[in-house]
Amino acid sequence: MKDVSLTVNGNPVAARVEPRLSLADFLREHELLTGTHLGCEHGVCGACTILIDGAPARSCIAYAVACEGADIRTIEGLDDDPVTAELRAAFSAEHALQCGYCTPAMLVTARDIVLRLPHADEARIRRELAGNLCRCTGYLGIVRAIERVIAARKPR
Amino acid sequence: MVMRQNVADGGVGIGARLPRKEDARFLRGRGEFVADIRLPGLLEIAFARSPLAHARIRGIEKPVGREGDVFTHADLTDVRPIRAVAGLPGFKPSAQGVLASEKVRHVGELVAMCLAATRAEAEDLAAATFIEFDELPVVADVRAACRPGAPLVHEEWGDNLLLETVAEGDLAELARTAPVKVSRSLKTARQCMSPLEGRGVVAQWREREGQLVLHSASQMPHIVRTGLAECLGLDEGRVRVISPDVGGGFGYKGILLPEEVCAAWAAMRLGRPVRWIEDRREQLTANANCREHHYELTAYADRDGRLLGLDCEAMVDAGAYSSYPFSAALEPAQVASILPGPYRFDHYRCRSLAVATNKPPILPYRGVARAGVCYAIEVLLDAVARAVGKEPYEVRLLNLVPPEAMPFDNITKKHFDSGDYPESVRRAVAAIGLDGIRARQAQRDLTGERIGVGFAVYNEQGAHGTSVYYGWGIPMVPGHEQASARLTPDGGLELRVGVHSHGQGLETSLAQVAHEVLGIAPAKVSLVHGDTALTPYSTGTWGSRCAVMAGGAVAAACRALGERAKKIGARLLQTDYASVRLAAGEIVGPAGSVGLAEIARVWYRAPQNLPDDVDPGGLDVTIGYKPQRDTGTFSYACHAALVSVDSEIGAVELIDYVVVEDGGRLINPMIVDGQILGGAAQGIGTALYEEMPFDAEGQPLASTLADYCLPGATEVPAIRILHMQTPSPYTEFGQKGIGESGAIGPPAAIACAVNDALKDLGVEIGELPITPRRILAALDEAERGGR
Numbered sequence: 049m050k051d052v053s054l055t056v057n058g059n060p061v062a063a064r065v066e067p068r069l070s071l072a073d074f075l076r077e078h079e080l081l082t083g084t085h086l087g088c089e090h091g092v093c094g095a096c097t098i099l100i101d102g103a104p105a106r107s108c109i110a111y112a113v114a115c116e117g118a119d120i121r122t123i124e125g126l127d128d129d130p131v132t133a134e135l136r137a138a139f140s141a142e143h144a145l146q147c148g149y150c151t152p153a154m155l156v157t158a159r160d161i162v163l164r165l166p167h168a169d170e171a172r173i174r175r176e177l178a179g180n181l182c183r184c185t186g187y188l189g190i191v192r193a194i195e196r197v198i199a200a201r202k203p204r
Numbered sequence: 205m206v207m208r209q210n211v212a213d214g215g216v217g218i219g220a221r222l223p224r225k226e227d228a229r230f231l232r233g234r235g236e237f238v239a240d241i242r243l244p245g246l247l248e249i250a251f252a253r254s255p256l257a258h259a260r261i262r263g264i265e266k267p268v269g270r271e272g273d274v275f276t277h278a279d280l281t282d283v284r285p286i287r288a289v290a291g292l293p294g295f296k297p298s299a300q301g302v303l304a305s306e307k308v309r310h311v312g313e314l315v316a317m318c319l320a321a322t323r324a325e326a327e328d329l330a331a332a333t334f335i336e337f338d339e340l341p342v343v344a345d346v347r348a349a350c351r352p353g354a355p356l357v358h359e360e361w362g363d364n365l366l367l368e369t370v371a372e373g374d375l376a377e378l379a380r381t382a383p384v385k386v387s388r389s390l391k392t393a394r395q396c397m398s399p400l401e402g403r404g405v406v407a408q409w410r411e412r413e414g415q416l417v418l419h420s421a422s423q424m425p426h427i428v429r430t431g432l433a434e435c436l437g438l439d440e441g442r443v444r445v446i447s448p449d450v451g452g453g454f455g456y457k458g459i460l461l462p463e464e465v466c467a468a469w470a471a472m473r474l475g476r477p478v479r480w481i482e483d484r485r486e487q488l489t490a491n492a493n494c495r496e497h498h499y500e501l502t503a504y505a506d507r508d509g510r511l512l513g514l515d516c517e518a519m520v521d522a523g524a525y526s527s528y529p530f531s532a533a534l535e536p537a538q539v540a541s542i543l544p545g546p547y548r549f550d551h552y553r554c555r556s557l558a559v560a561t562n563k564p565p566i567l568p569y570r571g572v573a574r575a576g577v578c579y580a581i582e583v584l585l586d587a588v589a590r591a592v593g594k595e596p597y598e599v600r601l602l603n604l605v606p607p608e609a610m611p612f613d614n615i616t617k618k619h620f621d622s623g624d625y626p627e628s629v630r631r632a633v634a635a636i637g638l639d640g641i642r643a644r645q646a647q648r649d650l651t652g653e654r655i656g657v658g659f660a661v662y663n664e665q666g667a668h669g670t671s672v673y674y675g676w677g678i679p680m681v682p683g684h685e686q687a688s689a690r691l692t693p694d695g696g697l698e699l700r701v702g703v704h705s706h707g708q709g710l711e712t713s714l715a716q717v718a719h720e721v722l723g724i725a726p727a728k729v730s731l732v733h734g735d736t737a738l739t740p741y742s743t744g745t746w747g748s749r750c751a752v753m754a755g756g757a758v759a760a761a762c763r764a765l766g767e768r769a770k771k772i773g774a775r776l777l778q779t780d781y782a783s784v785r786l787a788a789g790e791i792v793g794p795a796g797s798v799g800l801a802e803i804a805r806v807w808y809r810a811p812q813n814l815p816d817d818v819d820p821g822g823l824d825v826t827i828g829y830k831p832q833r834d835t836g837t838f839s840y841a842c843h844a845a846l847v848s849v850d851s852e853i854g855a856v857e858l859i860d861y862v863v864v865e866d867g868g869r870l871i872n873p874m875i876v877d878g879q880i881l882g883g884a885a886q887g888i889g890t891a892l893y894e895e896m897p898f899d900a901e902g903q904p905l906a907s908t909l910a911d912y913c914l915p916g917a918t919e920v921p922a923i924r925i926l927h928m929q930t931p932s933p934y935t936e937f938g939q940k941g942i943g944e945s946g947a948i949g950p951p952a953a954i955a956c957a958v959n960d961a962l963k964d965l966g967v968e969i970g971e972l973p974i975t976p977r978r979i980l981a982a983l984d985e986a987e988r989g990g991r
Binding site for chain 1 (some may be wrong): 223224227228229230231232233234235237239240241324398399400401422449450451452454465483484485706707708709806872874875877878881882883884885908909910914916917918920922923946
């Protein structure tokens, strides 16, 4: 067992965990933050994407003990985030979700696209989404939702 | 008929693109999936699975000191095997012990169940469980499995033939006389349906209720309940199955799982809640389970390309066992019955063999056999078109059932309910811009681009009911679909249905149906689904049936509830029942009106205001529904694909993709579009990427999503959808089932497009998925053949 201290959604957390525990399992099983979903547990599908120190990362292939001192943000920690709020409205309007399983991670990635690439066009958005699989929507609604938020933010 | 509504105009009933009620919880990460359920004292299950495809078990050694946490078939003596039968003549049933006893028949078969406080510790136990095997020769290929002397998957069968289905017809005369004869050999890959959430189970024994409560990611909780009770020898009243939020189904979760039976047994045996959450490796290596078809086809036609007859020998790799409830018979038998597609011709013969192999059992995947047969017949029709020197779409128009023939009984006695099939083709031809594409192709010497266009037209039987399924003789026959409608004391509406919504948006679309009938705002309608204790019995969500069956049942229940409200309302208005009507959420009489909320308030909370002889039925109604005919709705579509093929590296790029779709009257067009887009994305995966290869020893060769490739945002183009809306004559509002439809067309349309791009080289690809390796191999062969 190893001690680890980190920040989760703004709150300091100290825990004693097995070295083999993934960050995703730590968040889900220890912190009860079940909005982070596991799709493949080998870093391909992207369903477990969260923010580590502000950047999207796979929580299924990150070890909890490797996150000493890290600032972790999950979908639950984006409840009051203004960009995520715009994305939630756009996802609903564009029917960008069906079963909802990939959705929290898709929002984390979408938020990163909106903030990092304020001029991204459809092709760029699609390339940026390449690390997040969705099996339900065919991606069109997701791409349009991100386009919609980018377009709405431009005049600001 | 109510006209199509628009949310911007305030319309929220049938036809409105109403945003989904279920979105809010998912967008905040607050859905409740099986793996999110927390119960005190929960133990985790990991399974020791067979690493071999075919072997005898000589012995199982439990980890020393942890024997009490590991269970084998010898412990589960009171559990019956899973046995899915079919009533089709010659069908051979298989008994699948939930934990293997004497023999394992595919890689990934369950051998021992290991329990620990965490999944990691349970996996440690599984790794420390030693299973001694005697290897047996493996059959991993359907043709090898049919040879005399082949190893037997089930010795008691005497061979590996699970089922032979024959559509009899005499084509001998045509074979001599038909002016055009075209033959092709085609194959589709074995796939893994790959919902993003895997399967999962949480089982708990609850002493107070005397009930096993099983949370499972299931499309059909009532069917799981029946199957579970049979395997465990429990009265059904002692089993409650709850399907919470489910992360995609597509057929993968339409099954009674051996893991469910094991978890239920463990919860009862240990008196503690247990859970098993499938990981992706388990899903890929143990459960790749659909769509491996082999076809030998011959079309006979006249010189115009008019089909005279079709001859087919098909083989379906059925895997090692029949799964409950569909059995391994559904897919191969369906091949023979639906291969003729939406076409009209007079002579047909098809022999379809279902062959057992040492691979995982098969399940019906979105579209079931249709994606395969559509690919087969459309590629064949393109070959006919080339043989007679016509455009492929012209040959389609010549052979499609025309609108004036509707309703139409086809050569395999399928009853096509309505539609204008040729018009869908004409619209697709115009939308994809065929003339422009042909002009571009003519410039290839200048531009160097190698593009191709392909069309696929098909229809899809959905929501088929009792008469169809009785004929299969499987453990499940849908009857009247029931729904409950209940006014709450504050005037809200609760709907209860036995189907389950896992992405289809039923919490919204069924609220729209209720609004259409009762006038209650969808925001005040709540849907209860997925819980056998709270909902009427249903066979569940499969077969593109929910919009028709649950939609019809909800409408019927709301109508019956409206009648009850009218009786009470008439009393409150001091007038006759005959003089009142229901309009926009109110009971309207000659001299006034009273709202449903007020009627509910009086019934529940102020009954002193009702006369003693008021109708005692109350404001809670359960009623069943069947369409006027139960042979199913037939939605149809024409898909058009424009591709670019890079003959240097064998890559295929989708440049444009059009779907012309007729789903009858659309309850929520936004949700329908979503179903078509998502289905088409899966079809693109079938066409170009998804394949679970097995080696000769039956070992699965893809174990991660890095080698079993699902289409991502860069692989799926911005698909364009054009709707036709021909109401079904048999359903409540004219709606047709379309949930599976989108997945059917892409393999055919894309294969036809690739073949079109390569036609001047004399190259056709006869196998799905169309990978760069296959394209380069075909080009190489053509080049060598040409020398």
